[in-house]
Amino acid sequence: MPSIALAPAAEKTPPWTRRPMGRPWPILAAVAALLALVVWLAYAWFHQAALRDSETRGNAAIERLASDLLVSVEKFEHLPYLVGAEQMLTRALQSPGDPERIAQANRYLLFAQKRTDVAAVYLMDTQGHTLAASNWDLPSSFVGRNYRFRPYFQDALNGGTGRFYAVGVTTGEPGFFIAAPILSASQVIGVVAVKIDLNAFEDKWRAEGLQLALSDDKGVLFLTTEPAWRYRSLFPLKGAVVSQLRETLQYGDPTPVTLIERAGSAPGPTVQAMKVGGVPYLVQGRPLGRFGWQLLLFSDPAAPRARGLLAAELIGMGLTLLLLLTALVWQYRRRMAERQASMRERARVVAELEQRIATRTAELTAANDAAVQTGKLALLGQMAAGISHEISQPLTALRTLADNAGKFLDRQDTANASSNLRLIGELCARMGSIVGELKAFARKEPARLQPVSLRHVIGSSLMLIEPMRHASGTRILHDDTDLQVMGDPIRLEQVLVNLLRNGIDAMESQRERRLDIGVRATADVHVCVSVQDHGPGLSPEVQQHLFEPFFTTKPGGKGLGLGLALSKAIVREMGGRIEAANTQPGARFDLILQPAPHTRDPHARPAD
Structure with a gap:
């Protein structure tokens, strides 16, 4: 009886594996329009909030x-009333032709002006003629001038308080005028005005x-x-x-x-x-x-507007990243579903072949999956090494300081425990600064230059590298210096730590490991900080590509080849340069930096 081959039962296909009807452009246009609307609404909201x-x-x-x-x-509103209460002003108004009484009024007004620190005080009759003034002895005197046309005079003549800001018609200098009437037998017989300078x-x-x-x-x-x-x-x-x-x-x-x-x-x-x-x-x-x-x-x-635009940009980038991630996930799931469908189809065909071919195919498939997984793990290792390249030393130093702080607290040694906690805080701030500096370098922001103590920078760098130095058994010798340079302390520490790490790595295969840090003033009025190892030195090929991004002599997983390229860019932003040369033995890296003008190291010890 002939065998009858049965077709496998139809399987449901996931919706993301089905081909969309028509072109995707309308959907993309709708998504873009929705994204633009959300960004615009975000801008409007944050702009209004700002x-x-x-x-x-x-x-x-x-x-x-x-x-x-x-x-x-x-505080000057009642000054005209107080000045006008003086009887000698009333007598001057009653006898305007008496020189002695006018002279007394002038001296009194000058006294009042000096005591109150106003610009001027002057006395006018009911016609607006100035009879006496605090500036009676100056070329710009108000005496003899008529100010009947001024509103402050009219208000005071009518028995009220006159207030008026104007440019002086006599002096040309602006001021605030306050005027009050002088009464005799309930009749206005004159006006006292005060000029205040508000400039x-x-x-x-x-x-x-x-x-x-x-x-x-x-x-x-x-x-x-x-x-x-x-x-x-x-x-x-x-x-x-x-x-x-x-x-x-x-x-x-x-x-x-x-x-x-x-x-x-x-x-x-x-x-x-x-x-x-x-x-x-x-x-x-x-x-x-x-x-x-x-x-x-x-x-x-x-x-x-800038605050609104910044918020809109951040939201727009976030939504765009979210959409891209969603698209990648959808694409990944679709590809996986297509692969599964393809494998099912291939399995139906392979089932009709010999068992040997099926087994071999399964082995090849498994080997292919293992290779893909190995590539993924290698890429993850490189990414992790690139990140730890900048923050591994601060993290190790933090752990050491934290352990020591715990031991000091157990011994009731609060002074040393507090010192360790302060250093932990400084290292945390430095780690944040390192990340911020790397981001600033990516945005090409200018370096924040200031006088930097080389003693302090070298000391901080040695503290950061100490765990790695101790683990490798490396001796580090350095000069004591009171020189200062113009630079950014965090970026300079970052460069120095990178050079020290490279020097330690270069001597990995040696029993005797030694690094020398030297500081000297150069003939061209610069300051040179050198880091010299006692390793095998630099080959001509390595020297040719030394500062190129992603060039590294380290084995896979120990570096991405960005350290020296980043260091060169940082030093260049500080107005300096970095050079490398072979020595006997090993290699030396020189940081040529701008000296700080007329400054010394604030941490330097005074001379004996």
Whole structure:
């Protein structure tokens, strides 16, 4: 009876192995659009959060500065009344033709001006003529001048307190004028005015690094950290306001130039985006009560935008990486499913062949899988060696210090335990700095140069390399020095540790192992730090490719060949260079560095 071959039962195919219908471009476009929308929403949210934060900090600064300004001005509000209470001023007003009484009034006003440290104090009759002034003996004296046209005089003549900020028509110097009436038998017989100089506030604001301006009730800026804005109006002025400025000569120029060429509401506590003089700003304001002034804070809108862009970039990169990872996982699972389907198909065909062919095929498949796995493990070993290349010494030193700290605590030796804990903290900070420096090197950030003690750098490097030195039985001899160089201490330690490691590795096959660290000043006004081993030296081929990335003479798994390339780049960023040469015996690496100007090692011992 002939045998009948039965086809294997149909197996369900996983959904990720099925070919998609049509092209994937619409799906990719939809994913890209969704990603762009998420990034834009992230930017908008973080930008608004940055604006709110800037608004909060700005309002706090405005409130503090406004309070300071109000206190400084209000303390002089009653000064005209106190000065006007002096009877000799009343007698001078009653007898303006008496030279002796006018002289007494001048001396009294000068005394009041010096005691209160105001710009000027002066006395006017009811017609606005100045009879006496604290500056009566100066070329810019107010005596004989008429200030009837000034609003502060009119307010005081009507029995109230006059307040007015303006440029002086006599001196040309700006100031805040406060005026009060002098009464006799309930009648106003004259006016006393005080001029206060507020320009010191501009210097104070600049010292705080703020862009501020103080505007009057018309919107004209009269105190500002930006000289180009002074006496310019924030918004266009109406015709009646311009006429009033011309009549009072408040700011000299009868028509202030407008900084914002559009009508708009006055700035308030909420941040407003405006173009001031054609430059974009974020503007906040705070009114100053009865004076009618407003203190304005101007800030750069680029900072909140930068925070929003940074957050959007980070979220965008994160989502992109997540999508790529998802795609890789999906692709991997699909390939695995395809492989499994292929193996099932091959198994159906192989089942019809001889058992010997099936066995051989299984052996080849197993060998192929083992080779793939071996390659993966080798790649993982190289990656692990590259990472441990920079942080293995600090980790070993941390473990040693931690063990010693425990022993000191068991002995109640808190002083040495505290010292070890402090060193552990410094090593943790150094490990963080190493990772940060490697990232900074990848971004090509400039090195942060400062005077660096070579004694301190060599000592820290020896402490980091100590576990490896002890395990290998290597002797390290070094010079004592008080020289300093310009560089970055963490990066310089990183270079020196790398050279010491390479030197120890170069002498791995020797019984006698010795490293020499030398420091000397060169003839071309540089400082040379040399690391010399007593190993076999450098072959011509190795010297030719020594500083190339990924070139290494070490066996697989002990290095990626990046140490010397990274060291060369670090030293070059510090304005120096690194050189290598053969010596008798071994090889020497020289770090040629810029000396620190007129400095010595702060850790050096004083001379005997």
